[in-house]
Amino acid sequence: MNFFEVVRFSLRGLSANKLRSALTMLGILIGVAAVILLVAVGNGSAKTISDRIEALGTNTITVMSTGRGGSSSTALTKDMADALIDPELAPDVKSVSPVVSSSSATMTYEGTDHSVATFVGTTPSWFAASTTPVGRGSAFTEDDVDQGRRVVVIGQTVAEELFPGVDPIDKQVTVGGALFTIVGVLAEKSSTGFNDSNDTAVAPLTAVQQVLTGYGALTSIIVEATDPDKVDAAQSEVSTILNQKLDVDSSSTSTPYRIQNASSLLETQTETADTFTTLLGAVAAISLLVGGIGITNIMLVTVTERTREIGIRKALGAPRRVILTQFLIEASLLSVLGGALGVAAALIGSQFEIVGVKPVIVPSSIGYAVGVSIAIGLFFGGLPAARAARLRPIDALRYE
Amino acid sequence: MSKPVLQVTDLKKIYGQGEATVHALRGVSATVHRGDYVAIMGSSGSGKSTLMNILGALDIPTSGQYLLDGVDVSKLSDGQLALARNRLIGFIFQSFNLIPRTTAVANVELPLAYAGVKPKERRRRAMEALDVVGLADRGGHEPNQLSGGQQQRVAVARALVTEPALLLADEPTGNLDSKSTDDVLQVFDDLSTAGRTIVIITHEDEVGARAKRLIRLVDGAIVTDVRQSPIHLPPVGPHPAGHSYQPPAGRAAVYSGGRHSQ
Numbered sequence: 001m002n003f004f005e006v007v008r009f010s011l012r013g014l015s016a017n018k019l020r021s022a023l024t025m026l027g028i029l030i031g032v033a034a035v036i037l038l039v040a041v042g043n044g045s046a047k048t049i050s051d052r053i054e055a056l057g058t059n060t061i062t063v064m065s066t067g068r069g070g071s072s073s074t075a076l077t078k079d080m081a082d083a084l085i086d087p088e089l090a091p092d093v094k095s096v097s098p099v100v101s102s103s104s105a106t107m108t109y110e111g112t113d114h115s116v117a118t119f120v121g122t123t124p125s126w127f128a129a130s131t132t133p134v135g136r137g138s139a140f141t142e143d144d145v146d147q148g149r150r151v152v153v154i155g156q157t158v159a160e161e162l163f164p165g166v167d168p169i170d171k172q173v174t175v176g177g178a179l180f181t182i183v184g185v186l187a188e189k190s191s192t193g194f195n196d197s198n199d200t201a202v203a204p205l206t207a208v209q210q211v212l213t214g215y216g217a218l219t220s221i222i223v224e225a226t227d228p229d230k231v232d233a234a235q236s237e238v239s240t241i242l243n244q245k246l247d248v249d250s251s252s253t254s255t256p257y258r259i260q261n262a263s264s265l266l267e268t269q270t271e272t273a274d275t276f277t278t279l280l281g282a283v284a285a286i287s288l289l290v291g292g293i294g295i296t297n298i299m300l301v302t303v304t305e306r307t308r309e310i311g312i313r314k315a316l317g318a319p320r321r322v323i324l325t326q327f328l329i330e331a332s333l334l335s336v337l338g339g340a341l342g343v344a345a346a347l348i349g350s351q352f353e354i355v356g357v358k359p360v361i362v363p364s365s366i367g368y369a370v371g372v373s374i375a376i377g378l379f380f381g382g383l384p385a386a387r388a389a390r391l392r393p394i395d396a397l398r399y400e
Numbered sequence: 401m402s403k404p405v406l407q408v409t410d411l412k413k414i415y416g417q418g419e420a421t422v423h424a425l426r427g428v429s430a431t432v433h434r435g436d437y438v439a440i441m442g443s444s445g446s447g448k449s450t451l452m453n454i455l456g457a458l459d460i461p462t463s464g465q466y467l468l469d470g471v472d473v474s475k476l477s478d479g480q481l482a483l484a485r486n487r488l489i490g491f492i493f494q495s496f497n498l499i500p501r502t503t504a505v506a507n508v509e510l511p512l513a514y515a516g517v518k519p520k521e522r523r524r525r526a527m528e529a530l531d532v533v534g535l536a537d538r539g540g541h542e543p544n545q546l547s548g549g550q551q552q553r554v555a556v557a558r559a560l561v562t563e564p565a566l567l568l569a570d571e572p573t574g575n576l577d578s579k580s581t582d583d584v585l586q587v588f589d590d591l592s593t594a595g596r597t598i599v600i601i602t603h604e605d606e607v608g609a610r611a612k613r614l615i616r617l618v619d620g621a622i623v624t625d626v627r628q629s630p631i632h633l634p635p636v637g638p639h640p641a642g643h644s645y646q647p648p649a650g651r652a653a654v655y656s657g658g659r660h661s662q
Contacts, residue, residue: 005513016501312497315458316511316558317486319479393485394458397497 006322010329024298025338028373031291032342033349035284035369040350040359042280046273047360053269059228060129061235062260063221063242075217076257078205080245084223090237092230095125097222098205102212107154107162107201108174114161116154117199119175121208122222129224132202137169137184140204148206153184157199175201178211235261284365288372295335295373296380303327303384310388311396323389324382331381335374343370403470405566405597406455407431411464413450413620424450425461426620434565436631437592438599439611447620448601452570455599456491457481469565486514490559494571496551498543504554505530505539511562529557533587549580556587560596567591569600573607582638585610593634610635 014021065076081098084090105119120126127139140151152173159168168182180203189197209215225234239259242248248255310323343366350359388396413425424447432438442448453459454466457473466473469488476484485491490511498507508526517525530536533553543551552572559567569588573581585607592598592612600611608614609628612635616624629636 002516009513012502012506308497309499312499313510313514314482315456315485315491315493315497316514317482317484317562318514319482321479322514392459394453397458397493 003325006325007329009326010333013326013330014333020302021334024295024302024334025341027294027298028291028335028338028377029342029345031288031294032339032369032373033345034291035287036343036346036361036365037349037354037359038287039280039284039365040346040361041354041357042276042283043362044360045357046276048357049272050269053265059225059231061223061225061231061238063223063238064219064258064260065217066256066258076221077218080242081218081221083241083245084221084238086241089241090234092226092234092237093223094226095129095224097122097126097129097224098218099126099220099222100205100208100213101219102208105175105201105212107158107180109162109171112162114158116158116175116201117196118201119208119212120200120202121205121213122202123205125224126202126222129222132189133187134184135187137182139184139202145204145206148210149204150178150180150207150211151183152180152201152203153186154182154202155186155198155200156188157196158201159185176211178207180207231261235259284368288369291369292372292376295376299331299377299380300384303331303381303388307384307388307391307396307399310385311391311393311399314389314391314393314396320389324386327385327389328378328382331377331385332374334381335377338377339370339373342373404431404433404467405436405469406599407467408455409465409467411451411454411461411466413447413454413459414462424620425454425464427464428617428620428622430615430622430625432566432597432599433631434597435592435595436597437588437610437612437635438615439608439613440599440601440615440617441603441605441608442617443603446617448617449570450620451617452568452599452601455566456489456568456570457485458491482514486511487562488565490562490564490567492552492555492559492567492569492572494574496543496548496555496575498551498554498558500544501542503540503542504535504546504557507543507554508539508558508561511558515562525561526557529561530554532560532590533557534583547580548576549583552576552580552584553587556584560591565597567596567598569598571601571603573602573604581607585638589635589637606638610638 063076076098078098081096084093084096086093100121102119102121103117105116107114107116123145124139124142127133134153135156137153139153140149143149144151152175154162154168162168162173163171168185171182172179173182174180186198186200186202223234223238225231239255242257243255246256313323314320346366347361350361388399391399407430409429411425411428412423415422415424426447428447428451440448440451450459454461455468457468457476460474468484471484473481473484498504499510505523505526508529509522512522512525527536527539530539533556535550535553535557538546538550538554543554546554552575556569556572559569567588572588573584576584581604588598588600589610598611600607602608612627612629612631614624614626614628615622
């Protein structure tokens with residue numbers, strides 16, 4: 001009896017019970033697809049976090065006030081921001097951008113209202129420091145800030161909302177009862193999380209203070225270091241100057257401000273990614289185990305159920321080798337087909353966002369998932385078949 | 401006289417150990433010659449099924465010698481045993497034991513496939529065998545679409561398709577009604593007429609009465625061994641009282657040319 005005949009026997013064996021074959025394949029499919037997708041989702045979210053942190057800029061530090069309200073003794077002021085530009089005390093600081101922001105500004109153009117999520121007032125250096133380049137038109141200038149001119153650069157979302165199909169540049173909008181002239185549109189930025197980072201508008205610091213926020217405290221100060229490697233040096237220089245300005249005791253552990261360092265964020269992110277990878281590995285291992293147990297179960301049941309059939313075949317004179325080959329081919333067909341379908345399902349599933357995360361497939365996870373599934377399928381399909389084929393025909397026939 | 405198809409000498413089979421030991425066979429010796437039609441009768445527990453399983457090479461005896469077509473079965477390897485089951489023995493079970501969800505003709509083809517016969521030749525011989533049992537038109541049906549009697553006749557076709565030296569039937573009519581019993585027994589009569597060697601196990605007297613030779617087993621030993629009709633003549637057939645089925649004549653003649661007929 002040649003190999004081709006045995007393959008035909010296997011195909012007939014599989015098609016004789018289509019439902020059982022389909023369910024077996026489904027079990028393997030789910031096992032494989034679950035592992036690949038789980039790893040892809042984890043990998044995707046790790047990637048999202050690292051992208052988000054990189055988007056913040058790696059050579060900037062952000063100084064924020066921790067004081068509640070606008071208490072004059074702890075608030076960050078324009079004076080402090082100016083004091084940070086000091087070639088002697090702070091040689092590693094490249095630029096300083098004081099920032100005030102308002103989240104309740106409504107922009108109106110020809111009767112259309114749009115509530116801007118963040119209305120930022122700052123200086124021209126902010127565009128470079130926050131890695132938010134201007135797409136069309138131009139940024140405002142230092143002179144605009146000094147003169148308090150009411151010009152504004154708007155984000156993509158604002159442009160789409162207020163000027164559908166119209167070029168917004170040189171149009172005039174009303175914000176807080178004052179007219180602003182649009183001079184530019186920001187380049188589209190990838191959105192991070194729930195906040196639409198394109199739903200923003202940037203205007204000179206003085207203009208925003210005059211119209212929206214008043215001449216109180218700054219929201220934050222963005223400091224750009226001369227080089228990503230100098231971020232730590234710049235940070236210590238900044239804190240020295242601020243401590244002096246705010247009369248903070250050098251031995252005191254708490255400061256009225258908080259410094260966020262993108263490079264330390266990046267470090268945290270790397271650690272987070274590592275933790276994520278470990279977690280994912282554990283999740284993948286467990287789902288592989290669960291999927292494997294599923295495959296084991298269905299293979300054991302399938303073959304054990306057919307012990308009687310094996311007995312009949314032996315009584316009709318089937319050699320052990322032929323029976324074993326038939327069942328091994330059946331098991332490999334089921335495993336390989338189920339595994340391939342599982343990979344296909346995972347690849348299709350990874351095209352969609354899953355719980356807000358775009359999955360990114362890890363190629364090695366495909367290999368592991370398919371390899372382990374096929375190995376388990378073959379082993380637990382082949383083992384009971386080998387056992388049954390070794391039985392005396394009468395024992396196999398009597399098997400219940 | 402030619403060498404016997406099967407010859408058993410002092411066959412013993414013991415199940416269990418110690419207190420629970422059961423002597424299923426206590427030294428059975430018998431010889432069956434070519435063309436004979438032997439019925440083995442006995443009550444439940446008399447060891448007749450154990451004897452049958454050993455004769456069919458499905459089980460092995462605890463002690464004693466079994467020569468099948470002159471070959472000592474106990475000395476065969478696993479592969480040779482498979483070959484012997486395939487070529488020398490056609491086994492018919494009480495519970496039919498057809499492979500489920502597989503057509504009748506595919507079931508009949510199965511032993512030929514294991515014998516390495518080419519698909520075309522296989523299909524032809526399978527259809528011939530189905531014709532012998534009168535089921536040529538049911539080849540495409542699956543077992544669950546056939547009646548009990550028809551399933552058993554498919555099983556008979558499967559047993560004789562390889563033209564074995566010996567047909568063994570273990571209570572072939574045990575699960576059948578009287579009409580189906582007649583159908584199946586008629587097939588055995590036809591096969592015996594055509595020169596086949598048949599050993600059949602039964603506990604029904606009317607089945608035993610149709611055989612050429614009747615062996616009675618009690619408690620694992622032979623108590624009587626009676627020749628009811630000559631070995632070289634056709635079997636006597638059913639008793640007039642139970643005569644209810646007349647098959648088309650000459651069907652078995654198709655098989656009279658088998659290699660073991662005389």
